[in-house]
Amino acid sequence: MLSILPRPKMARNEALWFWLFISPWIVGLILFRGGPILASLALSFTEYNVADPPSPVGFENYARLLRDDIFYKSLKVSGLYTLMAVPLGIVVSLLMAMLLNQKGVPFLGVFRTLYYIPALVAGSVAVALLFQWLLNPSFGIINFLISRFVGEEGLVPLGLSGPRWFFDPNWVVPSFVLMSLWGFGGSMLIYLAGLQGVPTALYEAARIDGAGAFRRFRNVTLPMISPVILFTFITGMIGSFQIFTPAYIVSGGVGGPAYASMFYVLYLYLNAFRRYRFGFASTQAWFLFIIILILTIIALRASRSAVYYESPGDDKMI
Amino acid sequence: MNRRLLTWLGLLAVLSVVLAACAAPAGDAGAEESMQREIVWMARTNVVENPWEQDVAIPAFEAANPDIKVNLLIVDQPDIAVKREAMIAAGEPLHVWSPNWGGNGFASDRVRGLLHDLSPLIERDGLDTSVFIPEVLAIYENEGRQYGFPFLTTGSYTFYNMDLFDAAGVEYPPVSWDDETWTWDRALAIAQELTVNPDDPMNATYGWVEGIWPAEAITWLFDAFPWPEDAFDTGFAQSIDFTSEGAVKAFQSRHDLTYKHKVAPDAAAIEGLSALGGDFQSGKVAMKTTGGWGWWVYSPVTPDVEGGFCWGVAPLPFGAPGAPTRAVIFTDPWVITAGMEGQELEDSWTFIKYLISEDAARAYMQATNTPPTQHKLLEEWYQQFGCMDPADVKDVYQGAFTNGLESSNHLMVGFDELNSTWDNLLGVFWSDPEGDAASLLPDVEAAVGEALLRIAEEEDYSFE
Incomplete structure (x- = not known):
C-alpha cells in the first residue's frame, strides 16, 4: 500500500544528496578497485611478465599452483598463523576490554588511550623491527629476561630456555603471533563498545538470580557481545591470511628459515614483483579470495546457533 | 533544491577562478621550463650516493645540457625492482637505471628484453671504450651487444681490524692473491687467537665473520665451482653441484666456524651486531670475508672517529690449494630502458655519456x-685509504679480478628464486649446532635444480 504512494520530496532530495556525496567513493571503487580486480582475474589466465604482452594459458596457472610445493607450504604457514593468532587475539582483546570496562577505576580514559596507542602502528615496519630486536636470541630483552628466570643453561631438568624465535622454524609462527598481539587495541575498542552496550538490567537480574561473576560472563556478557566476537573473528581471519609486512621485514623477503615465514601473501608478492610472474601471482590472489570466502561462509553458517542477535534480522547486516 | 545546487556550483566556479589565479604566472621562467625535455634517472637510497647525484651530478649535467632536465627517482634498494616493474608496466617514463639493485639482475633483464643495445650508439659516436677495464666492460656485453657501462666494480675480500691484530701481536694477512700460505686453516688459526668470550655475545670479540655472498660462492674457495661451464654465459643451467666433496667441505667448514671452533657469531648474534651499526664496524670482529662493498661501507670507520679503528684488506683464503676462482666480482652498470627512440633515446644517451665521463666518474669515486671502472682513475682510488699502503691496496684489489668471476646474481636468470631457495634451506643449517652439510646438501641441490629448470622453461630456453 505504502509503496504506491509518491515519495515525499524531502526523501528524494535526501537520496540525491546521498548519491552526490557517495559518488566519489563509488567511482573510486569501480575505477581503482573494481578495475584491478577484474584485470587480475583476466591475468590469472595468462602468462605475463610486464616486458611482454600477456599471453593466454588457460587454466595452466591454476594447475601449476596445485603442483607447487611452496604454495602448500605458504598455505600451511598462513593457516597455522590464523589458527593461533585469531583466537588468541580475541581472548586478549576481550580480556583487556573487560579490564578497561570496570567502574570506579581512576584515570580509566588514560589507560584506554594508552592500551589503544600500539594498535596505531600494528603491522608496520617499525613494529616488525622492534620485535626482531626484542626476540633476538642473543641480544633481545625477552631471552635476557627468560635467562634471568631459568638460568643460562635452561630450567634443569626440563631443559626450558629462551627459544631461538625467528631463527627456529618451529618458533617462527608463534613469534609472529606474539607480534600480532601488539595490535590488540583495535579489537579491544570494539569489544569495549560492545560491553558498554550490554544492558545493566540483565546483570542485575542475573545477580538477583544468584549468578556469580563467571556465570554472568558466560550467560549474559558472551551472548550479548557474540555478534561483536563474530565480527572480529571474521575480520581477524581475513587480516591474518593477508599478513605481509612483518614477514617481509623479518625474513628479508626470503620467507625462511626453511619456508617457515613464507606467508601466503609474501609468496604471492615474490612471484609478482621479484620473479615477474604476474599471471601466476594473480592466480594466487584469486585462490586466496576463494579460501577466505569459503572460510567466511563456514564461519557465518556455523555461528547461526551461537550468535545472539537482539533484533530479528540483525544477522543480515554482517 | 535547484537554488541550493546553483549556489554550490557558483561556489565551485569561484573556487576554480581563485585557484587558477594562485597558479604560477606563465612568465619567461615557465616558458623556459616547458622547453626542457625530461629524463628519469632511477637510483637507490644511499647516504653517500644520493648527495652526489643531487648536488654534484645533476647540477653539472644540467649546466652543460640546459635543454635536458634530470628527474632523480630515489628508491630503497629492496624495492627498486618492484618500482621499476610497476613503472614499465604502467608505461611511465624511466630512462637510465642500474639492473643489479634488487630483483633478478642483469641477466634476467637482458633476457626479458628490458635493456637497450648501446652498440649502435657507441659506434655512431666513436666512443672510446678503451678507458674501461676490458674484463669489466665485457661483463655487460652479450653476443656483440653492449647493454651497459659499468660505473663501479669490486671483488670479494677479507677485511680485517688492524687494531685487534696489533693488540694481539698477530701478523696481518698477506695482500697477494697468489700467496698460497693464506689458507682457510691459517685464517682459522688467526681467528682462534683473536676470539674472546665467544659464548657471551654481549662481551665477545669474534675472530671471523664469514659473509661471502651469494651463499653458493663459498664453494669457489674450495675449488668446487658449482655451476656448469657455460652457465654464466647463457644465464641458464640445468643443475648446480652442491654435493661434490669440495662443496660439502665448504659449507661444513663455514658452519664449523660457529659451532665447532667457536670463532664466529651465529646468525642471531650477527643480526644483533648488524642492528648496532654493522658487525665489522662494531669493532668486535677481527676478520670479515665478504663482498667488496666493504671498501665504501667501512670507509667512515677511521681511527679519527669515535669507536673507529684502522682496517686492512686481504685476499679470500684458499679453501683448497690452487683454487683458481675465489672472488665474487660485483660490477654495476648504467643502462637505458629498451624501446626508447628519437629524442628520448638521444637524451638518455647524452646522460649516460656524461655519467661515464672521466670527470663525473672521478666525482662519483x-x-x-x-x-x-676506468684505468686512469684507479691509481687515484688506491690513495684513498689512510691505513693501507696504496701499493698494497692495488695488489689486493686487482688480484680479485684475476682470481674471480662476476657474481651469479648478475649473470644467472631468475636469481631471486635461486637465492631464496638455497637461503631457505641453508637457513636452518646455519642455526643448527648439529647441522651436517653432507646430509643437507643433496636436498638443496635438488631444490635449486628444480628451480633452474623451471626458470629455463619459463624463458623458453633450450639446453641443446
Whole structure:
C-alpha cells in the first residue's frame, strides 16, 4: 500500500544528496578497485611478465599452483598463523576490554588511550623491527629476561630456555603471533563498545538470580557481545591470511628459515614483483579470495546457533 | 533544491577562478621550463650516493645540457625492482637505471628484453671504450651487444681490524692473491687467537665473520665451482653441484666456524651486531670475508672517529690449494630502458655519456669511495685509504679480478628464486649446532635444480 504512494520530496532530495556525496567513493571503487580486480582475474589466465604482452594459458596457472610445493607450504604457514593468532587475539582483546570496562577505576580514559596507542602502528615496519630486536636470541630483552628466570643453561631438568624465535622454524609462527598481539587495541575498542552496550538490567537480574561473576560472563556478557566476537573473528581471519609486512621485514623477503615465514601473501608478492610472474601471482590472489570466502561462509553458517542477535534480522547486516 | 545546487556550483566556479589565479604566472621562467625535455634517472637510497647525484651530478649535467632536465627517482634498494616493474608496466617514463639493485639482475633483464643495445650508439659516436677495464666492460656485453657501462666494480675480500691484530701481536694477512700460505686453516688459526668470550655475545670479540655472498660462492674457495661451464654465459643451467666433496667441505667448514671452533657469531648474534651499526664496524670482529662493498661501507670507520679503528684488506683464503676462482666480482652498470627512440633515446644517451665521463666518474669515486671502472682513475682510488699502503691496496684489489668471476646474481636468470631457495634451506643449517652439510646438501641441490629448470622453461630456453 505504502509503496504506491509518491515519495515525499524531502526523501528524494535526501537520496540525491546521498548519491552526490557517495559518488566519489563509488567511482573510486569501480575505477581503482573494481578495475584491478577484474584485470587480475583476466591475468590469472595468462602468462605475463610486464616486458611482454600477456599471453593466454588457460587454466595452466591454476594447475601449476596445485603442483607447487611452496604454495602448500605458504598455505600451511598462513593457516597455522590464523589458527593461533585469531583466537588468541580475541581472548586478549576481550580480556583487556573487560579490564578497561570496570567502574570506579581512576584515570580509566588514560589507560584506554594508552592500551589503544600500539594498535596505531600494528603491522608496520617499525613494529616488525622492534620485535626482531626484542626476540633476538642473543641480544633481545625477552631471552635476557627468560635467562634471568631459568638460568643460562635452561630450567634443569626440563631443559626450558629462551627459544631461538625467528631463527627456529618451529618458533617462527608463534613469534609472529606474539607480534600480532601488539595490535590488540583495535579489537579491544570494539569489544569495549560492545560491553558498554550490554544492558545493566540483565546483570542485575542475573545477580538477583544468584549468578556469580563467571556465570554472568558466560550467560549474559558472551551472548550479548557474540555478534561483536563474530565480527572480529571474521575480520581477524581475513587480516591474518593477508599478513605481509612483518614477514617481509623479518625474513628479508626470503620467507625462511626453511619456508617457515613464507606467508601466503609474501609468496604471492615474490612471484609478482621479484620473479615477474604476474599471471601466476594473480592466480594466487584469486585462490586466496576463494579460501577466505569459503572460510567466511563456514564461519557465518556455523555461528547461526551461537550468535545472539537482539533484533530479528540483525544477522543480515554482517 | 535547484537554488541550493546553483549556489554550490557558483561556489565551485569561484573556487576554480581563485585557484587558477594562485597558479604560477606563465612568465619567461615557465616558458623556459616547458622547453626542457625530461629524463628519469632511477637510483637507490644511499647516504653517500644520493648527495652526489643531487648536488654534484645533476647540477653539472644540467649546466652543460640546459635543454635536458634530470628527474632523480630515489628508491630503497629492496624495492627498486618492484618500482621499476610497476613503472614499465604502467608505461611511465624511466630512462637510465642500474639492473643489479634488487630483483633478478642483469641477466634476467637482458633476457626479458628490458635493456637497450648501446652498440649502435657507441659506434655512431666513436666512443672510446678503451678507458674501461676490458674484463669489466665485457661483463655487460652479450653476443656483440653492449647493454651497459659499468660505473663501479669490486671483488670479494677479507677485511680485517688492524687494531685487534696489533693488540694481539698477530701478523696481518698477506695482500697477494697468489700467496698460497693464506689458507682457510691459517685464517682459522688467526681467528682462534683473536676470539674472546665467544659464548657471551654481549662481551665477545669474534675472530671471523664469514659473509661471502651469494651463499653458493663459498664453494669457489674450495675449488668446487658449482655451476656448469657455460652457465654464466647463457644465464641458464640445468643443475648446480652442491654435493661434490669440495662443496660439502665448504659449507661444513663455514658452519664449523660457529659451532665447532667457536670463532664466529651465529646468525642471531650477527643480526644483533648488524642492528648496532654493522658487525665489522662494531669493532668486535677481527676478520670479515665478504663482498667488496666493504671498501665504501667501512670507509667512515677511521681511527679519527669515535669507536673507529684502522682496517686492512686481504685476499679470500684458499679453501683448497690452487683454487683458481675465489672472488665474487660485483660490477654495476648504467643502462637505458629498451624501446626508447628519437629524442628520448638521444637524451638518455647524452646522460649516460656524461655519467661515464672521466670527470663525473672521478666525482662519483671521490664522493662514495667506490672503486672506479676506468684505468686512469684507479691509481687515484688506491690513495684513498689512510691505513693501507696504496701499493698494497692495488695488489689486493686487482688480484680479485684475476682470481674471480662476476657474481651469479648478475649473470644467472631468475636469481631471486635461486637465492631464496638455497637461503631457505641453508637457513636452518646455519642455526643448527648439529647441522651436517653432507646430509643437507643433496636436498638443496635438488631444490635449486628444480628451480633452474623451471626458470629455463619459463624463458623458453633450450639446453641443446
